[in-house]
Amino acid sequence: MKPLRASFRFLAVGIAVLIFAAAISFSVSISAAEKPSAETTAFAAPSTGDGALFTAFVSVLRHPRCMNCHSRGDFPRQGDDGHPHAMNVRRGPEGHGVTAEKCSTCHQDHNLGAHLPPGAPNWALPPPATPMIWQGLTDAQICRSIKDPKQNKNRNLDQLVEHLTEDKLVMWGWNPGEGRTPIPMPHEEFAAKVKQWQAAGATCPTETGKRAKLDVPGQ
Amino acid sequence: MLSFIVNKQRVNLDVDPSTPLLWVLRENLGLTGTKYGCGMAQCGACTVHLNGEAVRSCVAPVSRAAGKEVTTIEGLSPDLSHPLQRAWIAEDVPQCGYCQSGQLMSAAVLLREKPQPTDEDIDEAMTGNICRCGTYPRIRKAIHRAAGMMTKGEAR
Amino acid sequence: MSAPQIERREFLKFSLAAGGGLLIGFSLPGADMFATAQAQSTTVFMPNAFLRIGTDDRVTVIVNHSEMGQGVYTALPMLLAEELDADWNKIGFESAPVDPKYNHPVFGMQITGGSSSVWSAFEQYRKAGAAARGMLIAAAAQQWNVNPATLRTDSGAVFDGTNRKLTYGQLAEAAAKLTPPAEVTLKDPKTFKLIGKPVKRLDTSEKINGKAVFGLDVKMPGMLTAVVARPPIFGATMKSFDDSRARTMPGVRKIAAVPSGVAVIADSFWQAKMAREALHVDWDDSAMRTFSTNQMMQQFREQAKSPGTNVRREGDPDAAFAQAAKKIEAVYEVPYLPHAMMEPLNCAVDLRADTCEIWTGTQFQTVDRANAAKIAGLPPERVQIHTTYLGGGFGRRANPQSDFVVEAVHVAKVAGAPVKVVWTREDDMQGGWYRPAFLHAIAGSIDSNGNPVSWRSRLVGQSIFAGTMFEAMMKGKEYDPASVEGVDDLPYAIPNLAVESHKADVKVPVQWWRSVGHSHTGFATECFIDELAVLAQKDPYQFRRALLPKHPRHLAVLDLAAQKAGWGKPLPKGRARGIAVHFAFESYNAQVAEVSVDDGKIRVHRIVSAVDCGRYVNPGIIAAQLEGGAIFGASAALFQEFTFENGRLQQTNFHTFPMMRMNECPEIETHIVENNEKSGGIGEPGVPCTAPAIANAVFAATGKRIRKLPIRMTEAV
Structure with a gap:
């Protein structure tokens, strides 16, 4: 049994990586700065006033691990291809699913293993009043929306940064469990960049009019 | 020792807390009305209520039930009256x-x-x-x- | 015979005593209805193998077929109760032990399969009821000292002309002293009170309160649970295993090699499963290491280019094809499919020095007993099988090698205690015995008036009989009749017709799967006749009609389905209909599917299914079987396949092997043709038409032909 499972996982990961690569190549308008890049270091920051500090980490927000819950439609998504969550799962009145298909029906506060439901504390979607949908938004729009207390559950900047850097559910993106692609930018680097952005005044990029075409295929 | 309520009765059990609730219900408590179908929350045959919410007991560690109330099909009604x-x-x-x-x-x-x-x-x-x-x-x-x-x- | 009288009530008693705490009562199917063992002890009248009547008026019908959802625990009691004039509210049921008395009257063994339970029991169970009724009347006549001919029966009691009444319970003891009649007269069907009525199922209550006992629910005192590490590739053998870590894990009692792999035996399932994950087994998997279904299908396509074994031949299809005005060739392909019953396989065994008791949900009691006896080293009479409820069967639990039973007896031999072998879902899916993958290469032609002149089907696929005890059923034929059923009797009037069969030598274990050969022949033939209709620029329904002049029962279901579906009437934009008709298991089915295709995604909105299964027993159950058959067929049409790469199965659980779910389920309407023909089957006949009806509807909606299942618009032509 063991050898079979191991190779199956290997294969699944291989396929997932391929799909991810394909997804990236579709997203033509994602700027080079957003691409996960090994050369970018947390401390070699670009100038502060033009929102480049935000675009330095926006690739994380656009990653399927984040985007699958921040995408269009009143439902979560799955996989690196961002397909709608199986079983007709919906956002629900509080972002916790509906009736007999709530997030906690299957998801625990921890990952369970390959092909099993992933999990983290407070596994949920943003609530419908503040759905925090990033799909289809420009970097500038994403930036403004996460800073907007009307859209971000009334978080001030400190609380927003805390959510981005310390929330267990967000942190899950770096430890998504076997068979799922983790966010490539190291968490430390991401946290440092977010804090750098905050320290420099949390400036958003200016609107370029350029719009990410399809961050998540299938919509 | 793990303690929780099942169908309005308190149970105290000495089991590995990572054991799925499903198998504790079926094997330790003899409540075989809850079924095993897939073991990965894909099929729903193992659905029980945990504090009133639907939970796939095949993936929920029994530790999650500690101090809570579990209802199984045997507890849905005593007399088919639901x-x-x-x-x-x-x-x-x-x-x-x-x-x-x-x-x-x-x-x-x-x-x-x-x-x-x-x-x-x-x-x-x-x-x-x-x-x-x-x-x-x-x-x-x-x-x-x-x-x-x-x-x-x-x-x- | 000196069979041990292993009473299930004994078993029930010690099960109740075991465990404590919240342990619920354990009982076999139906026993819950009679609440207590005490009530059963009042049984006194057992006129034959099929019923018991207690002094408490309870009538227990002993059912010789397995209940796997198809409703035999209701339909067979109805047959008996009808002739007994029983009070339906006092009817209970019980699964039959293994005994030649309970053999299928046609197949000569205890088996549930071939959609044959109701038709094979139709007279058997009525006669059993009628015999008992005669004896109860005789007992009443004796008691009242009157001529039996002056007495009548109704609702569980005998009445005389003055309406004096003796209930069957009151007569049970006296009737037990009488000799069963040699001959019985059966009721005139016109007087039936139960047969033909939508009587509610008897097994619903215990299936909605958790009390129904499936094989997986069996518990015995001191019982251990085992999982088996089986080869990852078919044909692989174990070289060695390392259990140094596994055997130290909590609850593990024993780890030992068995012929099918390595058994991990523990106090509980989860402990056994955890230990199995810690076990390392070295397999020699060289036999099928390079097997791939892609390559296999490529080979099938090559094979189909040359003539196969002749199955049926009329006229000269090749010459006719060559000269025809218009012609078309198409290759249809279907994949391996598992039965995927909701209850994964399992089997509990209590092996003693001189007896072997088995509790499992099986469709194949006689064969299982014989196979188990060989392994146990006991005569078959010393082996008893207690048939539990089956959490679905679809053919898988009638395995010619009794794989899951035989393995459990092997495990019991090493366990040294009662043991239940549990298969995980992954074990079950990887365990083999699938519906074989098949290829149909069909060439057909029409004349200038659009009338078909030739049809040649060449089939390539594995035989489900080859290598089994059923090879004899091939009756010296060069082909497997189960492979070609449904195309060898193609009903359409086509003057030049040939059916040829190619054997495929592949070592993937294959078996009957709900509707067997019809599961692929229905798809291929009903899609191809649709292609011919379009070639002839004719309406697919009318085209079929014109070719069925000698098949009135095909026509009747076809007309009924078309009419109820509103064939030819306008549909909302984007929707289209497809039709199919097929004869299988002595019944006729036609279906019309209504679909739309949006961005490559198929939505089935509605299925209308019409059946002619002759004289029927319970129309409610027939409707349920047609609904279920259509959903089973639609799942296969839309979602399901088993594929192999490097010898390994690529689908292991429901995340990669999807089922139709609630939100995808179409509206399903069912209709029954009323007639007085001999009863046919119902469990399987509702499956074959669904895939072609959907595929033909997809063509009507998109102009794209579906020649491969599961349907992918990217592969449509």
Whole structure:
């Protein structure tokens, strides 16, 4: 049994990586700065006033691990291809699913293993009043929306940064469990960049009019 | 020692806390009405209520139940009087019957939260429960029937 | 015979005593209806193998077929109760032990399969009821000292002309002293009170309160649970295993090699499963290491280019094809499919020095007993099988090698205690015995008036009989009749017709799967006749009608389905209908599917299914079987396949092997043709038409032909 499972996982990961690569190549308008890049270091920051500090980490927000819950439609998504969550799962009145298909029906506060439901504390979607949908938004729009207390559950900047850097559910993106692609930018680097952005005044990029075409295929 | 309530009875158990609730219910407590179908929260046969919410017991470690209240199919009603059970009989829903415990436990949460469910509500509540025999059309009818019984005040 | 009288009530008693705490009562199917063992002890009248009547008026019908959802625990009691004039509210049921008395009257063994339970029991169970009724009347006549001919029966009691009444319970003891009649007269069907009525199922209650006992629910005192590490590739053998870590894990009692792999035996399932994950087994998997279904299908396509074994030949299809005005060739392909019953396989065994008791949900009691006896080293009479409820069967639980039973007896031999072998879902899916993958290469032609002139089907696929005890059923034929059923009797009037069969030598274990050969022949033939209709620029329904002049029962279901579906009437934009008709298991089915295709995604909105299964017993159950058959067929049409790469199965659980779910389920309407023909089957006949009806509807909606299942619009032509 063991050898079979191991190779199956290997294969699944291989396929997932391929799909991810394909997804990236579709997203033509994602700027080079957003691409996960090994050369970018947390401390070699670009100038502060033009929102480049935000675009330095926006690739994380656009990653399927984040985007699958921040995408269009009143439902979560799955996989690196961002397909709608199986079983007709919906956002629900509080972002916790509906009736007999709530997030906690299957998801625990921890990952369970390959092909099993992933999990983290407070596994949920943003609530419908503040759905925090990033799909289809420009970097500038994403930036403004996460800073907007009307859209971000009334978080001030400190609380927003805390959510981005310390929330267990967000942190899950770096430890998504076997068979799922983790966010490539190291968490430390991401946290440092977010804090750098905050320290420099949390400036958003200016609107370029350029719009990410399809961050998540299938919509 | 792990302690929780099952079908209104307190149980104290000495089990590995990572054991799925399903197997504790079935093997330690003899409550075999809750079924094993897939072991990965894909089919819903193992659905029970944990503090009133539908939970796939095949992936929920028993530790998650500690201090909480579990209801299984055996505790849905003592005498087949739950409106859903009566509707299931009226519509002759089960075929092999294996998935029906899970179907009923999911439907019970649906009806509690949406006493007059639409077809869309049914799709959103019941799509996590697989039936290989294909009783879906009857499950849908029976849920509507149970909702009707509840409106008419026939519910317990 | 000196069979041990292993009473299930004994078993029930010690099961109740075991465990404590919240342990619920354990009972076999139906026993819950009679609440207590005490009530059963009042049984006194057992006129034959099929019923018991207690002094408490309870009538227990002993059912010789397995209940796997198809409703035999209701339909067979109905047959008996009808002739007994029983009070339906006092009817209970019980699964039959293994005994030649309970053999299928046609197949000569205890088996549930071939959609044959109701038709094979139709007279058997009625006669059993009629015999008992005669004896109860005789007992009443004796008691009242009157001529039996002056007495009548109704609702569980005998009445005389003055309406004096003796219930069957009151007569049970006296009737037990009488000799069963040699001959019985059966009722005139016109007087039936139960047969033909939508009587509610008897097994619903215990299936909605958790009390129904499936094989997986069996518990015995001191019982251990085992999982088996089986080869990852078919044909692989174990070289060695390392259990140094596994055997130290909590609850593990024993780890030992068995012929099918390595058994891990523990106090509980989860402990056994955890230990199995810690076990390392070295397999020699060289036999099929390079097997791939892609390559296999490529080979099938090559094979189909040359003539196969002749199955049926009329006229000269090749010459006719060559000269025809218009012609078309198409290759249809279907994949391996598992039965995927909701209850994964399992089997509990209590092996003693001189007896072997088995509790499992099986469709194949006689064969299982014989196979188990060989392994146990006991005569078959010393082996008893207690048939539990089956959480679905679809053919898988009738395995010619009794794989899951034989393995459990092997495990019991090493366990040294009662043991239940549990298969995980992954074990079950990877365990083999699938519906074989098949290829149909069909060439057909029409004349200038659009009338078909030739049809040649060449089939390539594995035989389900080859290598089994059923090879004899091939009756010296060069082909497997189960492979070609449904195309060898193609009903359409086509003057030049050939059916040829190619054997495929592949070592994937294959078996009957709900509707067997019809599961692929229905798809291929009903899609191809649709292609011919379009070639002839004719309406697919009318085209079929014109070719069925000698098949009135095909026509009747076809007309009924078309009419109820509103064939030819306008549909909302984007929707289209497809039709199919097929004869299988002595019944006729036609279906009309209504679909739309949006961005490559198929939505089935509605299925209308019409059946002619002759004289029927319970129309409610027939409707349920047609609904279930259509959903089973639609799942296969839309979602399901088993594929192999490097010898390994690529689908292991429901995340990669999807089932139709509630939100995808169409509206399903069912209709029955009323007639007085001999009863046919119902469990399987509702499956074959679904895939072609959907595929033909997809063509009507998109102009794209579906020649491969599961349907992918990217592969449509």
